[in-house]
Amino acid sequence: MIAPYESAAARFEVDVPPPPDGTTRARTGRLTLTHGVVETPQFMPVGTNATVKALSPEDIRDTGATIILSNTYHLYLRPGHERIQRLGGLHRFMDWDGPILTDSGGFQVVSLGDMRVVDEDGVTFRSHIDGSVHRFTPEHAIAVQQALGSDVAVAFDQPVFPSSPVAVVADATERTHRWAERSLAAHTRTDQALFGIVQGGLDPELRAASTRFISAMPFDGICIGGLAGDETPEERDAALDVAVPLLDDDPRPRYLMGLGSPADLLEAVHRGVDLFDSVLPARVARNGQLWVPGGRLNIRNRSFLDDPEPVQADCPCLLCRRFSRAYLAHLFRAKELLAYRLATCHNLTFTLDFMARVRASIQAGSFSADMPSFRSRAGRISRGEVAEQSA
């Protein structure tokens, strides 16, 4: 049993460690942050612009969410981190009193493609809003997150597509390590945890070296970056099977950035990951794709216009408690705004309920035995499949 991790801004304790028989690395834990406690494994809904699209803070709570993610890049550009700081910080600004994790902006900045230039000191980029020129360095990314006042800040990194040539991955991974050191040195807020990011792409040696490098540093948690991109599920599993065993004796939480379909979450929990975030459940909800046990409903299908049943009979969400499939199908066809709120409430509730079931199964010691039924409940909605569907 590993002793709990404790710093001024974070405490992490593994409640139920993986079984000694090696059948799974799944574990449950409890992450205590400045604004509350997060049971792990846990999924974080994404509030890009200081709002989980279409939901009020009460709606977010009702989905079962205990922690949300917000995007440093977006809030820096609009309305500006200094403005949010003057208005009392991000929690006050959006009236969410639970834990918030901010990403570092690295992913958004580096994803801008032709609109950005990476050098050793940082990244110069054009705003996707008005084309104005901006610059992020590790020090600036930390300053923005300190101004926002999130519970967890994340070191500035240079992510690359998993399929990039090894030389490109190696260069970005080494730069990420240098930026991790600068991020740590720049971070001074004692009520805010700081997570470091492992890169290394799909190359086992680079992934292992990055895991060792980042985990040797005094971060409060370990992000596994550079996945949930264009890799196959098998490639992702292989990368996790390189990184996570190196963290077996590490007391800190592990966070796989950007993963969000129940089928993908399940496999990553099985491989020892504690935290996740993704826009996926909410994004596909706004397209009319409702996740239910065993698969999904495309509520835009004509057949639902006469269906008096709820989307999912045993679901406690706002949509399923009060409205029929017919009503939601009508709202989508009429492009009524309530459609987006109700569908988002449902998909986030489904995802967070799925994670709660996974935690209960790990705690009961039956996770390995329960995997087939979880796979069936998840409906094998893989990330690629969803991307194709909503394209």
Ligand SMILES: [Zn+2]
């Ligand atoms: Zn529901």
